[in-house]
Amino acid sequence: MQIIKDTAVEFHYTLSEGDQQIETSKTDEPLSYIHGNDSMLPGLEKALDNKVAGDKFSVTLAPEDSYGEFKEGLIQRIPIKHLQGLGDNKVWKKGMSAIVESNQGRHQVTVVKVGRFNVDCDLNHPFAGKTLTFDVEVVSVREATTEELSHGHVHGAGGCGH
DSSP: OOTTTTEEEEEEEEEEETTEEESSSSTTTTTEEEETTSSSSSHHHHHHOOOTTTTTEEEEEEGGGOOOOOOOOEEEEEEOOOOOOEEEOSSSOOOOEEEETTTEEEEEEEEEEEEESEEEEEEEEEHHHHHHHEEEEEEEEEEEOOOHHHHHSOOOOOOOOO
16 A cells, blocks of 8 residues: 555655664564654655555655754753653753643753752753654554544554543
């Protein structure tokens, strides 16, 4: 089956900037999404159009097709209690990534300065302004279920889960 609108897609990727690998899904579960529903980077989704399970390819995306251009002045002071993703670390430090929930959804931010009760965060995505290469392997393609389409995400083997 080809990847077209409203198909549930699973794929592995390795993300690089130049010769430097940034992250990979190959040590974990594949990434899954519903194609054509604005839940994937625009350039990556376009590159996945009409692919089938087993296809492997590379695509290099300019910032406007991935995480956008870097914008100066996007620093915001956020109460520490609103930051998520500290993991096993004990304290927030400059350069760490955090997740912040807002009325526009979840956003990944970068810690710029840590105070006693607040943290100054750069609201640009950490990959903003970067030209990125995705090495992709399509794992599976199937029709999304009615329930998945109504929820806007792919469900795992045991159902929705959230």
